[in-house]
Amino acid sequence: xxxxxxxxxxxxxxxxxxxxxxxxQPLQAKTTNGGGITxxxxxxxxxxxxxxxxxx
Numbered sequence: 001x002x003x004x005x006x007x008x009x010x011x012x013x014x015x016x017x018x019x020x021x022x023x024x025q026p027l028q029a030k031t032t033n034g035g036g037i038t039x040x041x042x043x044x045x046x047x048x049x050x051x052x053x054x055x056x
Contacts, residue, residue, distance in 0.1 A: 003012045008025035019026050 002015045004015050004027075005011070006013050006020040006023060006025055006027070009020060009023040011020060011022040013020050013022075013027060018028055
C-alpha cells in the first residue's frame with residue numbers, strides 16, 4: 001500500500017482507496033474476475049450435465 005495523489009483535488013490518498021476521502025472522486029474502476037469460472041457458471045455446468053445424463 002502506498003500513497004498517491006487524487007487526480008481531481010491533489011490530496012494524498014491510499015492506493016487501496018476506492019474514492020478520495022476529500023472530494024469523493026472515484027479512483028479505481030471496479031473490475032471483475034475476467035476469465036475465471038464464477039459460481040453461476042459452475043451451477044449451470046452441473047445442471048447441464050444432469051440434463052445430458054438423464055437422456056442416457
